[in-house]
Amino acid sequence: MVSQVSAETSPPNTSTSTGPGANPPGVPTTSITLTVNGSPHPLVVDNRTSLLDALRERLDLTGSKKGCDHGQCGACTVLVDGRRTNSCLVLAVSAEGSDVTTVEGLADGNALHPVQQAFLDRDAYQCGYCTPGQICSTVGMLEEARAGMPSHVTTDITNGEIDLDDEEVRERLSGNLCRCGAYLNIVPAVHDAACAHDDATEGATR
């Protein structure tokens, strides 16, 4: 929900429109509050600002990467209300009222998220540029699979349970490209993370 759209143009050099990613003078702006990693962030944004640019340029959360800026590489993947989303394709104004989680918000204090730990343990990256997007996408994908959401390669959609084999993992993460070709280690990392989650869930229900 957008709280306020100004009919006026943005004043130059206000405290919310200076620095990197500042709104150019003379463009329509909107006052919004973005909730990112559990914290509210009031912002005045150029209406054309993508969520990715708001995160990186206005909130200094540079974990989410800009690879293509066209929805084709997945480097900018974040979770919006738990669903994986290409933040380069979302306007910041439309993210108001949603909970945005970036790679910076996955760890629990010093304890890495199981997906982060699995990528580390499996050496599932080379340059690391795609890695934040791969990790956020994996977090969202594992939830989709646990909820029984089928993919293009799911053979039995009546089962309700997804067997996350290599083919499923590759298909479900096909929107996240790795120019270093680290896929060979990403797939086992995803399997490890899925097992870690299942073990944790079992332990909690014992």
Ligand code: FES
């Ligand atoms: S930067 Fe968003 S999909 Fe490539």
Ligand code: FES
């Ligand atoms: S690790 Fe380099 S692009 Fe994926």
